[in-house]
Amino acid sequence: MNHDPGGAVSVGASAPAEPLMKLRGIDKHFGPVQALYQVNLDLPAGQVTGLCGDNGAGKSVLVRCIAGVHQADHGQIFFEGHPVHIHTTRDAAGLGIETVYQDLALADNLDIVQNMFLGRERLRRGLLDEDTMERAAAETLSSLRVTTVRSIRQPVASLSGGQRQSVAVAKAVMWNSKVVLLDEPTAALGVVQTGMVLDLVRRLRDRGLAVMVISHNLNDVFAVADRIAVLHLGRMVAEGPATDFDRQSVIEYMTTGTGRLRAPVGAVADGGSV
Amino acid sequence: MAGRETDTPIAATASGTAATEPMVDLTAASEVTATDVPPEILAQSLGQYLRAWGQRIRSGDSGVLPVLLGIVIVAVAFQIANGKFLSPQNLVNLFEQSSIYMLLAMAEIFALLLGEIDLSVGLVMGLGAVVVAEEVQPAGLNWPWWLAILVALLICAGVGAIQGTLVARVKMPSFIVTLGGLLVLEGVAIIVLGGSLVGIGNSHFSNEVFLYNLFWGQFDPAVSWILLIVVGVIAAGWEWYRSARRRRSGLVAPPASLTALKIIVAAAAGILVVALCNVNRAHFGTIEGLPYIIPIVLVVLATWTMLLQRTRFGRYVYAIGGNPEAARRAGIKLPTIRTWGFVLGALTAGIAGVLFASWQVSITTNIIKEANSYVLLAVAAAVIGGTSLFGGRGKTIHGVLGGLVIGGIYNGLFLLGVTSEWIAIVVALVLLAAGTIDVLSRRGAQPRA
Numbered sequence: 105m106n107h108d109p110g111g112a113v114s115v116g117a118s119a120p121a122e123p124l125m126k127l128r129g130i131d132k133h134f135g136p137v138q139a140l141y142q143v144n145l146d147l148p149a150g151q152v153t154g155l156c157g158d159n160g161a162g163k164s165v166l167v168r169c170i171a172g173v174h175q176a177d178h179g180q181i182f183f184e185g186h187p188v189h190i191h192t193t194r195d196a197a198g199l200g201i202e203t204v205y206q207d208l209a210l211a212d213n214l215d216i217v218q219n220m221f222l223g224r225e226r227l228r229r230g231l232l233d234e235d236t237m238e239r240a241a242a243e244t245l246s247s248l249r250v251t252t253v254r255s256i257r258q259p260v261a262s263l264s265g266g267q268r269q270s271v272a273v274a275k276a277v278m279w280n281s282k283v284v285l286l287d288e289p290t291a292a293l294g295v296v297q298t299g300m301v302l303d304l305v306r307r308l309r310d311r312g313l314a315v316m317v318i319s320h321n322l323n324d325v326f327a328v329a330d331r332i333a334v335l336h337l338g339r340m341v342a343e344g345p346a347t348d349f350d351r352q353s354v355i356e357y358m359t360t361g362t363g364r365l366r367a368p369v370g371a372v373a374d375g376g377s378v
Numbered sequence: 379m380a381g382r383e384t385d386t387p388i389a390a391t392a393s394g395t396a397a398t399e400p401m402v403d404l405t406a407a408s409e410v411t412a413t414d415v416p417p418e419i420l421a422q423s424l425g426q427y428l429r430a431w432g433q434r435i436r437s438g439d440s441g442v443l444p445v446l447l448g449i450v451i452v453a454v455a456f457q458i459a460n461g462k463f464l465s466p467q468n469l470v471n472l473f474e475q476s477s478i479y480m481l482l483a484m485a486e487i488f489a490l491l492l493g494e495i496d497l498s499v500g501l502v503m504g505l506g507a508v509v510v511a512e513e514v515q516p517a518g519l520n521w522p523w524w525l526a527i528l529v530a531l532l533i534c535a536g537v538g539a540i541q542g543t544l545v546a547r548v549k550m551p552s553f554i555v556t557l558g559g560l561l562v563l564e565g566v567a568i569i570v571l572g573g574s575l576v577g578i579g580n581s582h583f584s585n586e587v588f589l590y591n592l593f594w595g596q597f598d599p600a601v602s603w604i605l606l607i608v609v610g611v612i613a614a615g616w617e618w619y620r621s622a623r624r625r626r627s628g629l630v631a632p633p634a635s636l637t638a639l640k641i642i643v644a645a646a647a648g649i650l651v652v653a654l655c656n657v658n659r660a661h662f663g664t665i666e667g668l669p670y671i672i673p674i675v676l677v678v679l680a681t682w683t684m685l686l687q688r689t690r691f692g693r694y695v696y697a698i699g700g701n702p703e704a705a706r707r708a709g710i711k712l713p714t715i716r717t718w719g720f721v722l723g724a725l726t727a728g729i730a731g732v733l734f735a736s737w738q739v740s741i742t743t744n745i746i747k748e749a750n751s752y753v754l755l756a757v758a759a760a761v762i763g764g765t766s767l768f769g770g771r772g773k774t775i776h777g778v779l780g781g782l783v784i785g786g787i788y789n790g791l792f793l794l795g796v797t798s799e800w801i802a803i804v805v806a807l808v809l810l811a812a813g814t815i816d817v818l819s820r821r822g823a824q825p826r827a
Contacts, residue, residue: 193711209707211700213770214693222697223708231688238629257630 106261122185123148123229124314125201125283130179132165135169139165140176140336146331147283147314152305154329154346155318158358163318167285170316171203172196201283202276206291208268210275212261219240220275244278245270252300266297273304283314290324302328322351331340331365336361424635444815445763445779452783455697456790463790466657470669473651474593476785477671478730478737480501482752483777484682487725488719490760491686493699493769494545494552496720498537499727499756501563504749506534507730508567511576511741514585531728536696537563537719538724546716560750567746577740593736600657602668606652607822614641642666671733675778678729681724682774699770758809759784766816783808 111368123146134142139161147153168174170181172190181188182200190196196203210219217234226233242256250270253263260268269289276284285300285304290298305328308315317326325332327344333343334357341358342349348365356363410434431441456463482499489496513519521529537559544555551691578586597605617637624631632640655668686692694715706712738745763780765772784805791801 153758191408193707207703209701209704211697211704211770213696213700218693218696219704222693222704223710225690225693227690231684232690232693235627235629239627255630 112286120146124184126168126182127166128180128182130166130169130176130181131163131167131173132176134146135267140169140339143179143335143338143340145333145340147316148331149282149314150309150312151330152315152317152328153331153333154325155316155333155335156320156322156325156354156358158337160337162338163335165338166335167203167287167316167318170196170201170283170285172201197279199283200279200281201285202279202281203285204269204276204287204289206288208272210260210268210272213259215257215259216245216263216271217256218277219271220244222275223277240278241274243275248274248277248304250274250304260301264297266300269293269297269301270304273308274302277308277311277313281313283316284308285316285318287318288320289317290319290321297323322354325354326351334358354362389426418579424633424689442764442773442775442779445776445783448762448783449779449786452786452790456786456793460790460793462793466654467659468789468793469654470657470659470732472782472785472789473655474669474671474696474737475789476781477675478734478752478781479755479759480675480778480781481678481730481733481783482756483763483781484678484774485723485730486753486756486760487682487765487772487774487777488695488723488726489552489556490757490765490767491695491699491770491772492716492719493702494716494719495556495757496541496552496723497753498541498559498563499558499723499730500750500753501560501567501725502534502537502727503731503734503752504746505537505563505567505570506530506728507735507738507749508570508576508741508746509533510589510732511735512570512577514578514583514589515576516580516583516586521585523585526585526589530732531725534728534731535721535725538721538727541724542717542720546713552720557689560753562751564746567749568743571741571743571746573743573744575740578735579739589732590739591670591736592674593669593671593733596655596667597670598664599667600650602656605668605673606648610645610648614645618642625753637752674729679774679778682726685722686774691715691718696770699768701770707716754809755784755805758805758812761816762808762812766820767813768816768820780812 125147127143127145128139130143130145131138137197141160143166145153145155145166149171155163155166159286165174169176170190171192172195175191181190183201188195188199190199190201193203211222214222217238225241227238228236238256245251245256247254248270251268252270253267260271265270273284273286287377288307289301293301302324303314305317309328309330317325317328329346331344332349332354335355336357336359339361339363342353342363342365344365353363353365453464462468480824482503485499485502486496510526510530513529514523519526541552541555541559544550545552564575578589580586581590596602599819618641621631621637622634625634651672652668655672656666657667658664686695694710696706697708697710698715699710702712705715735741759780760772760777760782761767762783763772763776763778765776765780787805787808788801791804796804
């Protein structure tokens with residue numbers, strides 16, 4: 105397979121419609137360290153993109169560039185076909201890009217409703233409008249079928265890991281968001297809870313959101329991803345429909361930066377834990 | 379084949395995660411089966427509500443019941459030891475004494491909720507007391523009482539603004555800032571005092587009389603009852619209306635029986651307090667009626683409760699105390715909220731200062747130095763009341779109830795003839811016990827994976 109140092113290997117038939125979000129030629133360096141080098145990435149609506157890469161590959165930096173925490177040095181971000189500049193997290197939120205970080209960013213002492221509305225509380229006559237906030241939070245949770253919490257007014261500290269993740273995801277989709285970035289959503293979760301979160305990710309996709317899941321766990325990636333992108337030392341080394349990859353090829357790309365895609369017909373599907 | 383080798387560790391990781399947390403999976407599974415009912419229907423009976431409350435305690439938020447229990451224990455123990463403890467005269471005395479602790483505890487709660495500590499509240503109180511007393515001196519500034527109080531409170535709030543800025547923007551530890559602050563304030567207060575003594579006990583000057591009466595004055599017994607009925611009916615009606623409305627629209631609300639119980643308990647407490655205050659408590663002549671100090675504390679309590687529970691500012695104070703990083707990512711301006719927290723804490727300490735001046739009648743260098751020891755009582759009252767030392771947990775009411783416990787211990791031991799050094803040791807032990815409970819309940823609240 106021939107390799108363009110900067111470009112990804114384009115494989116398979118690309119999505120027919122224009123992707124909701126496109127990144128082109130993203131560069132980012134911190135001092136002398138080049139964290140991202142000419143990264144291209146498509147995030148189509150209604151699909152889950154799994155972003156893979158070894159430690160230090162630049163996954164988190166890429167997420168932060170999209171989320172407005174960092175700014176890319178060079179490159180273009182297109183949102184719904186238009187070039188956009190994302191300088192702050194507020195800019196990202198304004199476009200409808202929400203990020204669920206690995207540490208979830210929930211305040212343990214606040215209850216579910218309070219966490220979901222943190223920073224965007226609704227007011228009535230200058231005071232918090234708890235009633236409408238509670239109703240809206242309950243609606244969002246039930247639309248995502250997050251029904252395992254006993255009371256929507258229980259403090260987040262009393263929730264299990266999977267429930268906390270669900271609350272963090274629900275918080276992200278409350279705001280008519282169009283793109284949701286999930287950083288290691290299943291790390292530190294047990295099997296049942298991982299299944300619960302992956303179901304939630306599928307529901308986001310079914311709502312037509314563009315979802316990006318960063319994960320070390322290839323089982324999870326192959327379980328939910330429609331598309332897979334692999335970063336290696338700051339370069340996007342492979343990107344395409346998940347069916348073009350198998351576990352072996354993803355690991356090769358992650359560890360060496362080069363690899364072979366899965367044989368088109370009749371290959372052993374050990375990647376298909378779907 | 380290379381594929382097998384690389385494949386195994388990943389599978390092992392996944393099953394390893396599962397194997398280390400079998401408990402979590404079991405819990406999750408049982409929750410999934412039990413939950414097709416919408417969550418808000420679940421907590422409608424009293425029993426369910428009590429269970430939810432137990433859950434809240436385990437999450438590190440104990441609420442008011444433990445401190446109410448503490449108050450009962452203190453009352454019963456001292457009454458057994460000395461029959462005078464629960465006499466109306468002594469109880470009113472106890473309320474008056476405790477009011478200073480209550481106000482200072484409410485001042486401290488702002489810092490504690492933010493996950494900080496304010497060691498200077500005692501001397502902010504001292505400064506406020508000296509300033510307000512100096513301002514009304516007929517031979518000096520001779521300001522009217524309202525201007526004197528206003529300026530004293532502004533000065534105290536200004537001290538809070540300086541300390542808050544150093545903590546929030548310069549990012550110095552609040553422990554150091556307020557430790558330095560209390561030393562500076564002690565010096566400043568003594569300088570303002572001018573080396574001698576300043577008093578507000580002269581009954582010929584109306585401004586001094588006004589200040590004196592803030593602590594020592596009281597309503598007429600009939601007015602006390604009317605006040606209780608008016609405030610009580612409004613508060614009870616509002617509480618009932620609000621929880622009934624939430625129940626009707628299917629939101630999480632306490633069951634009607636619990637709301638009724640709360641109202642009945644509060645009404646009984648109110649009637650008891652007014653009845654006690656309306657007993658003549660003078661040795662000679664007549665002193666009866668509700669002391670002004672009780673409604674003053676209640677107004678501060680209501681205002682700060684409203685601010686902390688029902689406004690964005692209050693919500694952000696809790697969020698910062700719970701998880702500053704989450705607050706920052708939610709777009710909350712941390713330095714602004716933190717600074718205002720210190721301003722409001724110092725303002726509350728200033729209110730305590732005005733009443734402290736009224737209580738002491740005359741302020742001396744020794745009294746200013748003594749004011750410093752009140753900061754420990756303030757922290758103790760807040761923590762005994764159920765406020766966490768680790769931020770984000772606690773309410774203003776906890777300061778009031780904790781202040782009552784501290785006041786009760788002081789008063790009770792004093793009645794028993796215990797000397798002040800032993801009283802200090804007992805209060806310290808109670809503080810340590812409350813701190814231990816705080817630490818343990820916090821440990822129980824660690825997030826479960």
